Amino acid sequence: MDVKTICLGLLSLGDACGYDLKKHFESLFRHFFSAGYGSIYPALADLAESGMVRCQELPQQGRPARKIYSITELGREHFRSALLTQNPTHKLRSDFLVMMYFADQLDRNRLQDLLDQRVSQFRAAAGEIETAAETSPQSQFVAGFSRALATTAAQYLEDNRHLIEGEAQTLSTRSYRNKNTHEVAMNLEERL
């Protein structure tokens, strides 16, 4: 599901301009999907060209005209078909965890900073998701999911950071481990 399809989905809930859509991405989908103007505006242009949405310009004083997009019947059908046929992905991409895997090559202070920062971010994310009762059940469902994950993540880091903090390098032990010296025969396999 690309930005185009999701814009179409949002427009299925009501008319909006590109600027509005960006804000919705930021509020509704903040924790699991992001999109910038650089993908939203072209997406809307494409959708308009293929007849999925109609566009009505609302002139304004001093600003560019507000281009209000509304979904067409064709667009609705397309979106429904996307919901039916596309099997959705759910992917985490975390350089952070990769770094943690290399914790033993990290300076201890640096490691602690990284962990502290990440814990704060998870806690902040969990906190910023209010359990607003007025929102739709779907909103609550996805927000709750994000909150649950963020809380678990923060808790896990706090409970288990000691496992890797002991491995990090102190300033005095900065010299490289003298592995891997000229021997091709000794490979990754043998070291795991």
Place this chain on the structure above:
Amino acid sequence: MDVKTICLGLLSLGDACGYDLKKHFESLFRHFFSAGYGSIYPALADLAESGMVRCQELPQQGRPARKIYSITELGREHFRSALLTQNPTHKLRSDFLVMMYFADQLDRNRLQDLLDQRVSQFRAAAGEIETAAETSPQSQFVAGFSRALATTAAQYLEDNRHLIEGEAQTLSTRSYRNKNTHEVAMNLEERL
């Protein structure tokens, strides 16, 4: 942190060929980072060209020569500097949650399938992460993190799916909601 840097990191643990690295991505980083041959091989070529790694060819019977890469001192320094200076990301991208947000436009059976599948996937992910005691603390740490998240995710879906299952469309209610008919004035804002 791109594939290139992570290949360098893996090579800092021991020599390997592209094929090996792919397998390591699949085993070690499976749940939070993926890389295909299409990114690994070019990455290794780049690294070799810039002097970060050396390459030694090991001819084989019937197969292409095994190209064994070993990290150089320059490569090690580069990797360390990457660990120190780059601030790592941690991003979820989930079409699945986006779809769940649109649950009310989904057929009920379809919604249940999606939820069932996702729960199975999370459970499978949590299960396939063995708590092998022989592995390094870092390995255990990142594996444990993934396991914790997968478990929470599965549990959340099971505990909260009822919130949105009630919203999904039954086969008889298939007609579109008659919103958004010719009225531009009624926008997304007002509907949230």
Place this chain on the structure above:
DNA sequence: AAGAGCATGTAACCTGTTACATGATTAT
């Protein structure tokens, strides 16, 4: 006999990110 695993790579493609370009209005 068929399929999985070993082993390399390229090229086209898709998609999203970042930086740029413009400029008035409103809140601090």
Place this chain on the structure above:
DNA sequence: ATAATCATGTAACAGGTTACATGCTCTT
């Protein structure tokens, strides 16, 4: 005054994915 918000877009770039191309060996 300064910063944030509103509002549009383009163009270059980065990075990864998919499909293609090749072919032997080992297991089922």
